[in-house]
Amino acid sequence: MERIAPGSPLEELLGRLLRAAGPAEQSAMVPGPRMSPSEARALLELLAARGIAQGELASLLGLEKSTISRLAAGLERKGWVRRGRDAANQRYVRLYLTPEGRAVASRLWGGWHDRQARILGALSEEERAGLAIGLGGLIRALAAEGLLEDLPGDTEHIA
Numbered sequence: 382m383e384r385i386a387p388g389s390p391l392e393e394l395l396g397r398l399l400r401a402a403g404p405a406e407q408s409a410m411v412p413g414p415r416m417s418p419s420e421a422r423a424l425l426e427l428l429a430a431r432g433i434a435q436g437e438l439a440s441l442l443g444l445e446k447s448t449i450s451r452l453a454a455g456l457e458r459k460g461w462v463r464r465g466r467d468a469a470n471q472r473y474v475r476l477y478l479t480p481e482g483r484a485v486a487s488r489l490w491g492g493w494h495d496r497q498a499r500i501l502g503a504l505s506e507e508e509r510a511g512l513a514i515g516l517g518g519l520i521r522a523l524a525a526e527g528l529l530e531d532l533p534g535d536t537e538h539i540a
Contacts, residue, residue, distance in 0.1 A: 398435065413488060419452055424486040433479045434467060461485055
């Protein structure tokens with residue numbers, strides 16, 4: 382395995398990227414109510430799942446179940462989420478977006494998607510191709526280290 386030299390341009394770029402992708406206010410991308418990064422991520426997961434068990438959401442966000450419970454309560458107070466029992470197993474509480482929550486999450490998703498398109502649009506075709514190859518390799522390396530779980534899609538053919 383080839384090691385990256387400390388202070389190398391690649392190490393510096395990766396560090397800058399990770400700092401930039403840190404706990405930024407995702408909700409700043411779209412007008413409307415302010416929310417924490419955890420709230421924004423929860424809304425996006427709920428939009429994709431169309432209802433999810435609190436334990437599943439905790440796992441997806443890498444948060445403790447007690448933290449998710451408080452997060453869900455806050456989203457419920459804002460009128461964005463409602464809790465309901467799982468139809469298949471009444472022991473589980475599932476979270477569902479309300480119509481208002483769906484609208485907020487949809488705006489958030491649209492803002493995130495537009496931002497990514499602008500960022501990638503600023504790259505040349507050659508840069509985008511190189512980035513896709515490099516990120517595919519990085520994802521595989523992180524997964525091999527056990528740092529990524531349940532990767533969606535096929536990362537073997539990212540290009």
